[in-house]
Amino acid sequence: MTPRIEVSDLVIRYGDVVAVNGVSFSIQAGELVTLLGPSGCGKTSTLRAIAGLEDPSSGVIRLGGQTMYSSAERRNVPSEKRGLSMVFQSYAIWPHMTVAENVAYGLHVRKLPRAEIEQTVRRVLDMVRMAGYADRPASKLSGGQQQRIAVARAIAFSPTVLLFDEPLSNLDAKLRTEMRVEIRELQRQLDVTSVYVTHDQEEALAISDRIIVMDHGHIEQIGPPETIYNRPNSLFVADFVGAANLIPGRATSPGSFETTGGLTLSVSEPASGAGTTVALRSSYVELHPDSATPQSGANVVRGTIHRRMFHGDFIQYVVDWPAGQLIVRRPPTELIAEGAPVQIVFSPDHCILL
Amino acid sequence: MRALLRGVPRFGIAGLLMLLVLLLCASIVLYPVVFIVAESLNVGEPGVFPPEQLSLRNFASISQDVGVLVNTLLVAFGATVMAVVIGFVLAWILTRTNIPGRTRLERLMELPYYMTPLVGAMAWAVLAAPKNGLLNQVWHGIGGRGDLFNIYAPLGIAWVMALFEGTVAFVMISAAMKSMDPSLEESSRVFGAGKLRTALRITLPLVAPGVLSAFVFVFAEMLGAFAAAFVLGIPGRFYVVTTAIWEATQSFPPEYGRAAALGLSLFAAMVVTLTISKLIMRRGAYATITGKAFRPRPIDVGHARWPLLAVAWGYILVSVILPVGALLLTSFQRFATVNLADSVFTVSNYVTAMSTGTLGQAFVNSLILGLSVATIGVPVIGVLTWIIYRSQMPGRTSVEYVLMFPQAVPRLVFGLGLLWAWINIPIPIYGTLWLLGIAYFTVFLPLGLRTMAGVVLQVDRSLEECARVCGASWMHQMRTVSLPLLRPGIAAAWLLIFIASVRELGASIFLMGPQSKVISPAIINAWLSSSSELSAAMAMILTATVFAAVILLFTVARRFSGAREV
Numbered sequence: 039m040t041p042r043i044e045v046s047d048l049v050i051r052y053g054d055v056v057a058v059n060g061v062s063f064s065i066q067a068g069e070l071v072t073l074l075g076p077s078g079c080g081k082t083s084t085l086r087a088i089a090g091l092e093d094p095s096s097g098v099i100r101l102g103g104q105t106m107y108s109s110a111e112r113r114n115v116p117s118e119k120r121g122l123s124m125v126f127q128s129y130a131i132w133p134h135m136t137v138a139e140n141v142a143y144g145l146h147v148r149k150l151p152r153a154e155i156e157q158t159v160r161r162v163l164d165m166v167r168m169a170g171y172a173d174r175p176a177s178k179l180s181g182g183q184q185q186r187i188a189v190a191r192a193i194a195f196s197p198t199v200l201l202f203d204e205p206l207s208n209l210d211a212k213l214r215t216e217m218r219v220e221i222r223e224l225q226r227q228l229d230v231t232s233v234y235v236t237h238d239q240e241e242a243l244a245i246s247d248r249i250i251v252m253d254h255g256h257i258e259q260i261g262p263p264e265t266i267y268n269r270p271n272s273l274f275v276a277d278f279v280g281a282a283n284l285i286p287g288r289a290t291s292p293g294s295f296e297t298t299g300g301l302t303l304s305v306s307e308p309a310s311g312a313g314t315t316v317a318l319r320s321s322y323v324e325l326h327p328d329s330a331t332p333q334s335g336a337n338v339v340r341g342t343i344h345r346r347m348f349h350g351d352f353i354q355y356v357v358d359w360p361a362g363q364l365i366v367r368r369p370p371t372e373l374i375a376e377g378a379p380v381q382i383v384f385s386p387d388h389c390i391l392l
Numbered sequence: 393m394r395a396l397l398r399g400v401p402r403f404g405i406a407g408l409l410m411l412l413v414l415l416l417c418a419s420i421v422l423y424p425v426v427f428i429v430a431e432s433l434n435v436g437e438p439g440v441f442p443p444e445q446l447s448l449r450n451f452a453s454i455s456q457d458v459g460v461l462v463n464t465l466l467v468a469f470g471a472t473v474m475a476v477v478i479g480f481v482l483a484w485i486l487t488r489t490n491i492p493g494r495t496r497l498e499r500l501m502e503l504p505y506y507m508t509p510l511v512g513a514m515a516w517a518v519l520a521a522p523k524n525g526l527l528n529q530v531w532h533g534i535g536g537r538g539d540l541f542n543i544y545a546p547l548g549i550a551w552v553m554a555l556f557e558g559t560v561a562f563v564m565i566s567a568a569m570k571s572m573d574p575s576l577e578e579s580s581r582v583f584g585a586g587k588l589r590t591a592l593r594i595t596l597p598l599v600a601p602g603v604l605s606a607f608v609f610v611f612a613e614m615l616g617a618f619a620a621a622f623v624l625g626i627p628g629r630f631y632v633v634t635t636a637i638w639e640a641t642q643s644f645p646p647e648y649g650r651a652a653a654l655g656l657s658l659f660a661a662m663v664v665t666l667t668i669s670k671l672i673m674r675r676g677a678y679a680t681i682t683g684k685a686f687r688p689r690p691i692d693v694g695h696a697r698w699p700l701l702a703v704a705w706g707y708i709l710v711s712v713i714l715p716v717g718a719l720l721l722t723s724f725q726r727f728a729t730v731n732l733a734d735s736v737f738t739v740s741n742y743v744t745a746m747s748t749g750t751l752g753q754a755f756v757n758s759l760i761l762g763l764s765v766a767t768i769g770v771p772v773i774g775v776l777t778w779i780i781y782r783s784q785m786p787g788r789t790s791v792e793y794v795l796m797f798p799q800a801v802p803r804l805v806f807g808l809g810l811l812w813a814w815i816n817i818p819i820p821i822y823g824t825l826w827l828l829g830i831a832y833f834t835v836f837l838p839l840g841l842r843t844m845a846g847v848v849l850q851v852d853r854s855l856e857e858c859a860r861v862c863g864a865s866w867m868h869q870m871r872t873v874s875l876p877l878l879r880p881g882i883a884a885a886w887l888l889i890f891i892a893s894v895r896e897l898g899a900s901i902f903l904m905g906p907q908s909k910v911i912s913p914a915i916i917n918a919w920l921s922s923s924s925e926l927s928a929a930m931a932m933i934l935t936a937t938v939f940a941a942v943i944l945l946f947t948v949a950r951r952f953s954g955a956r957e958v
Contacts (some may be wrong), residue, residue: 118860132858143859145863147862343595
């Protein structure tokens with residue numbers, strides 16, 4: 039099956055700066071794929087190149103098998119001819135139009151009959167739960183409302199590809215999690231192929247079918263959220279996505295790792311890197327009372343609770359252990375006093391050798 | 393444009409086009425300067441290009457103009473001190489205290505600038521001339537002896553310059569005060585310092601670079617000021633550099649070499665001072681400019697707010713109400729007097745002003761020029777703004793530098809250069825409105841560019857990009873998104889250029905011919921050769937025109953900011 043979006047060997051330069059350095063990936067129809075990475079990693083440039091808003095230096099971009107950009111063929115289809123749609127970080131709501139005029143823009147451009155436009159606008163505003171706002175001036179909306187209108191406008195003309203450029207970064211935390219659910223819901227409902235740019239790893243994990251982790255203009259890892267979280271293939275991904283302990287040391291024999299503190303751990307994964315670090319997610323570590331009987335098949339190490347921070351949804355412990363300090367997250371029911379001795383228990387499966 | 397050119401080799405056509413734009417801008421802006429330089433070195437027949445004999449003698453003979461230079465420095469310095477003191481006090485009152493009606497007062501502070509130095513100087517001449525100045529008449533009327541004021545003196549010139557050319561001091565200093573993070577002061581209070589200590593140790597040092605920079609900037613402006621020194625200095629044969637340049641061109645044979653040498657020296661002095669001002673601003677930037685706009689918490693000044701309010705209104709009184717009142721009164725009288733019982737009221741001054749062939753024609757000419765320069769200039773400047781701030785074209789920063797160049801050249805000197813430049817081109821436009829139109833367009837490039845840039849930069853690029861992604865072509869996007877959003881800014885730029893053109897004096901005074909008179913120089917001529925009552929009527933017509941445009945401008949600005957606030 040031809041991928042809906044295909045990017046190969048994309049390079050984008052700004053003067054001497056290489057923003058995107060040879061990026062390739064493809065996205066199947068109906069997928070929601072996230073470009074995740076810190077600011078300056080090239081994710082937004084990649085998205086804008088797909089939209090036709092950025093002139094790449096070389097590479098190929100295909101949409102539904104049709105070449106939109108190709109440096110070899112000297113082809114660069116302008117934005118408006120690519121048939122895609124986009125939700126901007128700033129929302130880009132036109133302040134001189136009403137809500138309905140904003141939403142209808144893409145339909146007017148396509149010269150659809152008036153009745154159809156009106157019907158579509160009503161339907162789309164309904165979908166984003168802004169039905170009562172059609173005749174409001176767009177400048178008199180809150181951030182969250184503008185966000186909904188931006189989404190409504192983007193989906194109104196039934197684009198085959200939908201691009202999101204950090205759409206939620208200007209909203210407050212609570213609204214952000216709500217909108218995350220709604221966007222995912224809409225995307226499933228419309229079955230529209232989507233590319234979503236964010237620097238928020240939590241958002242990426244929650245919303246995506248697959249995640250593309252980027253850093254310094256190249257791709258670090260591509261995979262479903264669970265894989266990215268459980269099986270990071272580089273130090274960068276382990277560190278950037280989720281909360282992980284990075285334990286320095288060296289691999290001594292297959293399945294065994296010696297930390298700088300002289301502690302020997304059982305690890306499962308063959309090293310994908312130099313084998314000098316073990317990544318251990320803080321949620322995968324259990325803490326048991328010192329007196330409990332050790333479990334078999336697991337790494338068991340003695341330690342002491344150094345500091346306890348109550349976060350509500352979880353408790354974060356800083357635990358002193360032979361290899362230094364370990365960050366551990368436990369459910370709020372597992373309350374242990376500071377200074378208490380504990381058994382630290384974690385499975386070799388969760389020790390990712392990098 | 394970029395989209396239109398997409399698909400063609402990037403540096404081919406775009407680069408060529410850019411080179412063409414750059415050359416065109418450079419020729420229109422820099423060409424006149426070449427003539428000033430050439431003339432300043434010319435010791436042969438004046439006004440012959442290329443000069444037959446070259447020498448530095450014109451520069452050497454500046455030493456004979458020491459008196460003029462001293463006058464210039466004295467007046468400029470005095471005016472600057474006054475302007476900065478006034479500006480500082482007003483800025484502090486209007487940004488940092490809780491006096492009633494601050495927002496409206498802040499708006500009114502712009503009016504003196506629109507009064508123009510020419511009208512201001514004439515109004516103050518009517519008010520404070522020795523013997524029959526209106527204020528002196530009042531003084532005599534209540535039994536005072538001698539004259540209370542004499543505006544025809546260096547101090548009077550400096551006073552008028554401070555009032556009508558120094559308004560930028562207020563703008564710059566209040567900008568510095570507004571951009572100060574109030575938490576800097578608040579933290580001083582939290583750490584136990586009192587109001588006074590905070591003001592001296594925190595506020596003053598933080599605002600100081602802004603004030604100093606404003607001082608130097610205003611000083612540069614004052615060096616190049618012309619109208620006040622002309623109206624109030626010429627009768628007493630008191631010359632500053634600008635009026636000396638004018639006088640040199642009027643003598644027979646004209647001392648063009650001397651005028652050009654003086655002009656170039658003035659230009660050099662202004663460039664140096666403006667650079668210093670910029671450096672101070674940049675070095676002081678650590679303190680105040682954080683990029684955010686703050687509205688510092690006003691200090692509760694208690695009962696002191698009534699005297700402070702009086703100070704603010706006092707400024708409006710001496711810079712707007714009294715001058716306009718004096719001109720209004722005088723313009724409707726046969727002989728200017730404050731004794732209303734004796735006065736003979738008449739509209740004949742206005743009738744004369746509008747009907748006397750050349751005077752009425754001058755007003756019509758100015759209107760024609762204002763309308764056409766603004767109407768043609770705005771789209772051209774719009775395209776240039778777009779090239780500089782929105783396109784990716786190579787060399788766009790050099791275009792900006794070239795276009796901003798006229799800002800540093802005193803208008804009078806630029807006018808001289810334009811005169812020689814266009815006389816020596818075999819296109820017969822000297823003595824026509826065309827020459828004035830080209831000159832206005834050239835000298836107002838920086839003004840137009842700054843206004844339009846402010847507007848263009850306010851419109852987020854993604855608003856335009858979104859239209860394209862939604863499927864709109866470049867033309868459609870321009871029509872439905874860009875132009876509607878830019879409309880208020882375009883209107884403001886149009887009005888500003890219109891106002892500036894209608895009141896233009898410095899360049900016009902050299903460039904107008906017998907068949908192409910314009911209003912400001914015509915008012916000066918009337919002032920020097922006929923009655924002050926007639927000139928007052930003409931000044932009122934000019935002021936009314938400018939104020940009408942200003943009211944439109946404020947309306948546009950309010951609607952614009954109103955739309956953006958929500």
